[in-house]
Amino acid sequence: xxxxxxxxxxxxxxxxxHTAGAVKIGLVARRLLGDAPVQAHILLHGSFASTxxxxxxxxxxxxxxxxxxxxDLRIPKSLELAEDVGMHVRFGSVHLRGAHPNTASxxxxxxxxxxxxMVASSLGGGRIQVCQIDGVTTNFSGEYNTLVVHNxxxxxxxxxxxxxxxxxxxxxxxxxxxxxTSGRFAVMVVECDQPxxxxxxxxxxPVHGILKVSYMNVEG
Numbered sequence: 001x002x003x004x005x006x007x008x009x010x011x012x013x014x015x016x017x018h019t020a021g022a023v024k025i026g027l028v029a030r031r032l033l034g035d036a037p038v039q040a041h042i043l044l045h046g047s048f049a050s051t052x053x054x055x056x057x058x059x060x061x062x063x064x065x066x067x068x069x070x071x072d073l074r075i076p077k078s079l080e081l082a083e084d085v086g087m088h089v090r091f092g093s094v095h096l097r098g099a100h101p102n103t104a105s106x107x108x109x110x111x112x113x114x115x116x117x118m119v120a121s122s123l124g125g126g127r128i129q130v131c132q133i134d135g136v137t138t139n140f141s142g143e144y145n146t147l148v149v150h151n152x153x154x155x156x157x158x159x160x161x162x163x164x165x166x167x168x169x170x171x172x173x174x175x176x177x178x179x180x181t182s183g184r185f186a187v188m189v190v191e192c193d194q195p196x197x198x199x200x201x202x203x204x205x206p207v208h209g210i211l212k213v214s215y216m217n218v219e220g
Contacts, residue, residue, distance in 0.1 A: 021122025026064020
């Protein structure tokens, strides 16, 4: 346990769950998308939907999509700032069975056509859990440099990703593999100790059977 687990995060807003955590959800989604989104469809579940407006959850999520951190003084004006830069944002509500009360579903599209669907929950104290990526169940925090690889569910891809990371002197902290159905496709989530170079992504993307590669570094 560290000091921030006791005191909470340095933030702008009334709630570490509804504001700071929501900012982080937006920021992680932006980093995994790999660019600023030009379209964002955001659905709020549970407490996010019922009390989020008063806590600024909508503005916090958009602030993260704009690249802001939880202590950014511009968070209250994020909706206006999004409009200024041409980001089209739509909000709605959704019921997600079994989801944490503070959960958001984000569907994003960047200017270059890259898309991301992400479901994430705010757990309190500014901590989040990414529960789903592009329709596949996941479980990671966004606290580490993270590589996400969508690939065919066949032998060899785990070893390939580990080899490419090793070639770039990137150490694996944790690796998780998720799949919906055997033999179709899987999602590999690799949390790393070092920042992930763009060269890693460029080495993996052309490989036959790898469908999509996303990554985020905690320093942006």
